[in-house]
Amino acid sequence: MNVENRILDKKLDILEEEEYGLDNSLNSEDVLEDISVDEIIDDDDKFSWKETSEIINYKNLPEYFHPKIFKLNSKHPYDYFNLMFSDEIISLISEQTNIYANDFIVSNTEYLEKYPNSRVKKWKNVNNEDIKALIAVYIIMGINKFPDITGK
Amino acid sequence: MGSDISNIMTLNKFHILNKFLHLADNKLQGENKTDKFKNFYSILKRNWNKVFKPGQYLTLDEGIAAFQGRSEFKQYMPAKPEKWGLKVYLLADSNTDYILSAKLYRGKSEATSNYTVKLVINILENFMWKGHIVFMDSFYCCPILTRHLYFKDTYVTGMTRGHRLGMPKEILKDLNLEKNELKTFSVDYFHLDAFKDKKKLLLIITSAYSNEIKTSISLKPESLVKYNEYMNSVDKANQKNSYYRFPHKNRKWWKVMFFELLEISISNSYIIYKNDGNKLSHKEYRLEIATSLIKNYKTKESLNYILLDSKKQHYIGYIPQKLKRLCKYCKQSKTIWMCQHCTKKKKVVLLVFV
Numbered sequence: 001m002n003v004e005n006r007i008l009d010k011k012l013d014i015l016e017e018e019e020y021g022l023d024n025s026l027n028s029e030d031v032l033e034d035i036s037v038d039e040i041i042d043d044d045d046k047f048s049w050k051e052t053s054e055i056i057n058y059k060n061l062p063e064y065f066h067p068k069i070f071k072l073n074s075k076h077p078y079d080y081f082n083l084m085f086s087d088e089i090i091s092l093i094s095e096q097t098n099i100y101a102n103d104f105i106v107s108n109t110e111y112l113e114k115y116p117n118s119r120v121k122k123w124k125n126v127n128n129e130d131i132k133a134l135i136a137v138y139i140i141m142g143i144n145k146f147p148d149i150t151g152k
Numbered sequence: 153m154g155s156d157i158s159n160i161m162t163l164n165k166f167h168i169l170n171k172f173l174h175l176a177d178n179k180l181q182g183e184n185k186t187d188k189f190k191n192f193y194s195i196l197k198r199n200w201n202k203v204f205k206p207g208q209y210l211t212l213d214e215g216i217a218a219f220q221g222r223s224e225f226k227q228y229m230p231a232k233p234e235k236w237g238l239k240v241y242l243l244a245d246s247n248t249d250y251i252l253s254a255k256l257y258r259g260k261s262e263a264t265s266n267y268t269v270k271l272v273i274n275i276l277e278n279f280m281w282k283g284h285i286v287f288m289d290s291f292y293c294c295p296i297l298t299r300h301l302y303f304k305d306t307y308v309t310g311m312t313r314g315h316r317l318g319m320p321k322e323i324l325k326d327l328n329l330e331k332n333e334l335k336t337f338s339v340d341y342f343h344l345d346a347f348k349d350k351k352k353l354l355l356i357i358t359s360a361y362s363n364e365i366k367t368s369i370s371l372k373p374e375s376l377v378k379y380n381e382y383m384n385s386v387d388k389a390n391q392k393n394s395y396y397r398f399p400h401k402n403r404k405w406w407k408v409m410f411f412e413l414l415e416i417s418i419s420n421s422y423i424i425y426k427n428d429g430n431k432l433s434h435k436e437y438r439l440e441i442a443t444s445l446i447k448n449y450k451t452k453e454s455l456n457y458i459l460l461d462s463k464k465q466h467y468i469g470y471i472p473q474k475l476k477r478l479c480k481y482c483k484q485s486k487t488i489w490m491c492q493h494c495t496k497k498k499k500v501v502l503l504v505f506v
Contacts, residue, residue, distance in 0.1 A: 047295060049320035052338045061307065061359055062208070062283030067245055069427045070203035077437045078444035080425040084199050084417035092192060093175060100174035119168045126169065129449045133160055134169045136445035138414070139438050140157055142396040 085135070087128070094131045101125075160446055175410065185225075186256060188406040189413075196413055197253055200420055201278075209246035211287045212275065213386035214239055214257075217412045221403035224259045238408055242389070243275055246287060246382040249389040250423050251416050252279075256409060268292045273300070280304040285359055287382045295319060295339070298356050302341045307358040309379055312344075314354060320344070327352075332371045345375050355379065392419050396438055 072079055101123050105112070112118055161169075175192040184190075218234040219226060227239045239257040244250060255275055264270075272292050276284075285307045293310030295318030301308055314324045320337060329335065329348035337344045342358040355375050372380075393415040402408050422437055432440065469490065471477060476486040 047318050047320070047339050049323060049337045049339060049344070051323075052336055052343070062305075065208050065283075067207035067248055067250070068205035069248075069424055071428055072424065073428060075430060076444065077421075077425060077430075077432065077440040080421040081418065081441045083203050083424065084196065084421045085414075086195070086199055089192065089195050089199075092195070093173070096174045096176055097169075097172050099177055101172040103178065104172065119164055119171075122164065123168060123172070130169065132445040133449040134166070134173070135414070136442040136449075137157060137160055137166060138398045138411070139396075139418070139442045139445075140160075141400070142398045143435060143438055143442075144157075145399070 090128050090131050090135075094126050094128050097131070098125045160449070173407070173410075175406070186258065189409055192410075193254075193413060196417060200250075200417070201252060203424060204245070204250050204252075204420070206245040206250070206252055206279070206284070207247050208283065208285055209287065209382050210252070210276075210279065210284050211244045211246045211382055211385045212241070212272065212292060213244075213289065213383070214241050214291075215386060215390045216240070217408050219405055219408045220401060221405060221408075223405040224261075225256065225405055227257070238405060238412075240409075240412065241271065241275060242386045243279075244386045244389055246385045248423055249385045249392070250420055251386075251389055254413065254416065269294070269297045269300070272297055276301070276306060280306050282306070285309060287379060289383065293356055295342075295356065298342050298358060299339075302358055308342070309357050309359060309375060309382075310355065311379065312354050312356050319354075324354075334373050345373055347373055347376060389416075389419065392434070396435065 070083075072083070074080070102125075105120060105123065108120075112121060175189045176187055181187045216227070216229065216232060216234055216237040217240060218237045220236050223238075225238055226236060228236055229239075241255040241257065242251055243253045245252060253275060255271075268291060272286075272288070276286065280301075281304060283305055286301070286309075288308065288310035290311040290313050293308060293312045294316035295312075298308045298310075299318075312319070314321065323337065324346070327335070327346060329346060329352060331348060334345060334347045337346070342356060345353075345355040345357060347353050347355070349371070353376065357375050393412075397415055398411050402411075418438065418441070419434075422434060425432075425437065471488050471490050474488050476488055477490070479485055479487050
């Protein structure tokens, strides 16, 4: 599994270099206030509409191109899922889950004294495999549909 | 597989994991509420775009993630089947329905003047200068935006409304169209198609389509045919996501976003899986993912307990594919019931209800 992952990483790096310098730009804050539209909007008087019957020649228009899709050449669905939900993401979740749970236990001591049989008392720190199993349960619960009171 | 959920983890363990699932440290949060899933999303979005480079046609539209808890981001849309929810702007590749980016609508405070222009520029930030043609509906598309995108080598085909900034309002006032009549107006950089079938439609276009009115089912100009063909790819992607969605309600808005992003990732990965020539259906694909996710998971507490217990006790279940077999005890009548654990050791026990 590890060896395969390394090969995969190399392949991915190649694809990344080709185009789309995504690494820096996608991490930037998506705050709309930074965009200034004033320049764009100031010249709105300049539109001079005319009725035509000819087709306008768009000389700059690029030729049609197809999507480029990465070929993994694998038969195991999990390999494809791992492209999206990589180990990086799963370790992020397990790390943050542990932090939140420990904070919760420290800050809610009164609550836990009041309810000594609470589930929270059984908390043990999780690892990546626990999070993977949780996601598996989420997926299976989506597939397996049981009738409910609304009849849907 | 359904009965096997109890074999993966106990109910207590599921509840406690589900309760504490978290994506960001609360102590490090700033004023921005979207910090709750910001790091998680930026890694995910990078992964989506690593393995897929979109074709020329892109579609921009919105989707709704159903949500009924309390949040300032919650929207009410009476016309939709899911009336309450989070509004998410989605950019998709039109040919494959692969989703390239998602953006949460953060309520009224975000919607200042010229909101949609800012929004589209922000969403398309990483897709400028590549010669894409973007399909949009009348919520986004207007002449100012079209001109701005034109100078960044990005082109537009979109429905628009008469009162938008930069539209020829005086011309449109006097415009009387007969049925199936097409009139085009042009500016230096793009043109406007006005067409009437039952309603007057206005389309802004920056790409060369022919002026002829084509006959497919009904009479339409080519621009409208293209618009109808490619505009629905976000809706199709949303439809695919809705089939096997985790069915539970949630009170926390960022968990709803987490499930939304999980769904998008799975269906995105399924598109790449299909492109390699594999043939599993969507449902089987999800099952395979789930089974390999729990491969290394040690189910000490739950699984071993059941296996030990099964030596003393039998568990009733159907025979696979409901094939009938002889009852072990009476040896006369046939039955579809048997013990599920006994089959693994090839000691078949069948039961009959008399």
